[in-house]
Amino acid sequence: MSGPEQAPVTVVVATRNRRDRLLETIPRHEGPVILVDNGSDDGGPEAVEAAFPQVTVVRLGENRGAAARNVGVELARTPYVAFADDDSYWAPGALGGAAALLRDHPRVGLLSARVLVGQQGRLDPVSAAMAAAPLGVPAGAPGPAVLGFLACAVTVRREAFRQVGGFNPQLHVYGEEALLAMDLAAAGWLQAYAPQLVVRHLPLPAGRDNGARHRIEARNRVLTALLRRPPAVVARTTMAAWRDDRRGVADAARLLPWALRQRRPLPDTVENDLRTLTSR
Structure with missing residues (x-):
């Protein structure tokens, strides 16, 4: 200011x-x-x-x-x-x-x-x-x-x-x-x-509800994969999220019709860059 x-x-x-x-x-x-x-x-x-x-x-x-x-x-x-x-x-x-x-x-x-x-x-x-x-x-x-x-x-x-x-x-x-x-x-x-x-x-020592955060993070990982990534990545992401917080995966499942309507797979160049990052 x-x-x-x-x-x-x-x-x-x-x-x-x-x-x-x-x-x-x-x-x-x-x-x-x-x-x-x-x-x-x-x-x-x-x-x-x-x-x-x-x-x-x-x-x-x-x-x-x-x-x-x-x-x-x-x-x-x-x-x-x-x-x-x-x-x-x-x-x-x-x-x-x-x-x-x-x-x-x-x-x-x-x-x-x-x-x-x-x-x-x-x-x-x-x-x-x-x-x-x-x-x-x-x-x-x-x-x-x-x-x-x-x-x-x-x-x-x-x-x-x-x-x-x-x-x-x-x-x-x-x-x-x-x-x-x-x-x-x-x-x-x-x-x-x-x-x-x-x-x-400058994060505060006492933050938000961590349990709720983990649930939302798991949901959003699955939804983001559904919206843009190939089916194999969606499957791997969902399995990993299930291990982290099953409630988040259930939340994502309830939004599956919305995610499929909004789905737009990424160009190959972007998908290749994402694979480079996850392979490290």
């Missing part, structure tokens, strides 16, 4: 019932901020409005999960949008750096930043895996190709995000990034890891 130079990037923050952390992270963003509230009842949106009147606050009145970010993207009037969670923020200069990279690399639809966790700034394992560059560095990209990301640490080209429909509302939360990454790649957009861009993630 402040800084020596405002970047052509809007920060979209989705939140639910994390008032105190939100008040800590919101002022750290440079540039305009849109806060999309998923039906909080802890006074967070009101507190942000009182403390930071320049922030656009959108109250959904319900919990739409990751799809709340879609609302923020539609409201944004900048060519690029950065996502943040209520417990994360973009380090100084990162948004300007992301805008410059996207400007200079027109085929790139998404940039994934380096994530530093906690006050100690530990490197997130996802960032370490991206730095290993298993898919190489394609022509036209500023860094290693990626086919997945942490939603709290990406900047997207608004045009690309809207073209593929954003986050699928049916997946709600947990693992929702995988489908969007596949759809961006299928539409021909490059996605790259840019370690010079930094996001700080």
Whole structure:
């Protein structure tokens, strides 16, 4: 929200019932901020409005999960949008750096930043895996190709995000990034890891209900496979998810008619890249 130079990037923050952390992270963003509230009842949106009147606050009145970010993207009037969670923020200069990279690399639809966790700034394992560059560095990209990301640490080209429909509302939360990454790649957009861009993630010691999370993650892995992957991958994914949480597989089974109606297999090039990643 402040800084020596405002970047052509809007920060979209989705939140639910994390008032105190939100008040800590919101002022750290440079540039305009849109806060999309998923039906909080802890006074967070009101507190942000009182403390930071320049922030656009959108109250959904319900919990739409990751799809709340879609609302923020539609409201944004900048060519690029950065996502943040209520417990994360973009380090100084990162948004300007992301805008410059996207400007200079027109085929790139998404940039994934380096994530530093906690006050100690530990490197997130996802960032370490991206730095290993298993898919190489394609022509036209500023860094290693990626086919997945942490939603709290990406900047997207608004045009690309809207073209593929954003986050699928049916997946709600947990693992929702995988489908969007596949759809961006299928539409021909490059996605790259840019370690010079930094996001700080400050997770709370006491988080959400882990049992519910595992169930939803299992469901979303199966649904994502059903929506885009070959039958053999669907079968393997379902068996693995069954071992992790049978309730999640049962939840996915109830959505099978929807998933089959929405099914669009990936291009061979994207499927081959996914196989490269899973074979490591």
